[in-house]
Amino acid sequence: MEDLSKLSLVEQINGLKSKKFSSIELTEFYLKRIDQEKVLNSFISLNENALKEAKKSDEKIAKNKSSSLEGIPIAHKDIFCIKDQKTTCGSKMLENFISPYSSTVYEKLSSSGTVNLGKTNMDEFAMGSSNETSFFGSVLNPIDPERVPGGSSGGSATAVAANLCSFATGTDTGGSIRQPAAFCGITGIKPTYGRVSRWGMIAFASSLDQGGIFAKNALDAALALENIAGFDEKDSTSINKKVPPFFNQAKSKDEEHVVGIPKKIIEDIKDDNVKNNFFESLDILKKSGVKVKEIDLKNIQYSLPVYYVIAPAECSANLSRYDGVRFGHRCENPKDLDDLYERSRAEGFGEEVKKRILIGTYCLSAGYYDAYYLKAQKIRNLIKQSFMDAFKEVSSIMMPTCANVSFKLNSIQNPVEMYEQDIYTIPANLAGLPAISIPSGKINKLPLGIQFIGNYLEEGNLLNLSNKFQQNSNFHNE
Secondary structure, three states, X not given: OOOHHHOOHHHHHXXXXXXXXXXXXXXXXXXHHHHHOHHHOOEEEEOOOHHHHHHHHHHHHHOOOOOOOOOOEEEEEOOEOOOOOEOOOOOHHHOOOXXXXXXXXXXXXXHOOOEEEEEEOOXXXXXXXXXXXXXXXXXXXXXXXXXXXXXXXXXXXXXXXXXXXXXXXXXXOOOOXXXXXXXXXXXXXXXXXXXXXXXXXXXXXXXXXXXXXXXXXXHHHHHHHHHHEOOOOOOOOOOOOOOOOHHHHHHOOXXXXXXXXXXXXXXXOOOHHHHHHHHHHHHHHHHOOOEEEEEOOOOHHHHHHHHHHHHHHHHHHHHHHXXXXXXXXXXXXXXXXXXXXXXXXXXXXXXXXXXHHHHHHHHHOOOOHHHHHHHHHHHHHHHHHHHHHHOOOOOEEEEEOOOOOOOEOOOOOOHHHHHHHHOOOHHHHHHOOOEEEXXXXXXXXXXXXXXXXXXXXXXXXXXXXXXXXXXXXXXXXX
């Protein structure tokens, strides 16, 4: 039998169809790997019915009734609800929450024939850039276990990078797919806001959250994204547009690219290794026939402060439902209703979540709403307009995914320094634009990533550009 650890998603699909191996064999391989790599702490819970699901897939394949991803074992970030299974969001608040319904993303992948291996670890309520805020403990980077995998979707990134699943779902509010993808040396895509349904995806910041994919390469990401994208009437922010054939678009030789280089941002890169890697990556693109043009992204420097007003404000509103009354953690023997609220929330939420709730509540309070939240929304519109102006001249924009390689566990104690980890990823979320991170090299054996940001609904263009880069480099196979 083939070495299953080296197969891409496309190769796995072909292997299952040609019966070189079965879904049960593939699922058993991953379950064994998960058990061997427990120390990475990438999973919060495993699906006890995984082998039963694999058996059903094998039966469908035998009868030639298989779906597009039939028999492929995957992992879901523990922010996506699955009916009758635990969904914790990495928090004590939801430690024992059994969801009464399934998210649209899960339903779509399930109907495509995937086998659910389990739920991956994450920063609590998706708040963090290192996967150190989870109630279930830190996730370790499989390349160097003394370092972080990035956050908040660090469990999913680690699972793909350590070969514990074929691909994994994640969510990206301010870079939570792209930053972990860069730190773990894999491909991660955040589609246009509204391209993937948020129904059943537990909310952090509703105007920023977007579901996406971690995969080994751009072609795998394209195929997986094709199966989770699409209109959903249950999600009022869902875009009612037909899903393009992302996989075919990614492989197309007809796509033309003019990549914008934000001159000021690149000049201001502090780490020389990151800057050098950026220009080396640019050379690879130029050699593959991609055109390059310098651009000016005005107002982009305000992205970080704007995000850290809007995101906490929305988190404060979304997390107000966790009050110890309807669901979630409830304190023991409350004296009265106020005591129930106070102690349930104090015991259920971790420090980072409490911090953001306090900031958000302050920004939304009387007397400060206009000064902070309203002003942040106005600047957000200016940032969005800067991108729209740029896309009149270019088809995509390139910048580093992160300002540095993965850092050591517990090495960043200053909250502002931690928030600055998202400096290059946040702008795309504020504007609702699609963005992808792909591996671009290594510094002292630690991966670096480059990021492409595209115009609205132009995921196919980004995947094609990424595939072009990967055809002319080998960083994604290392």
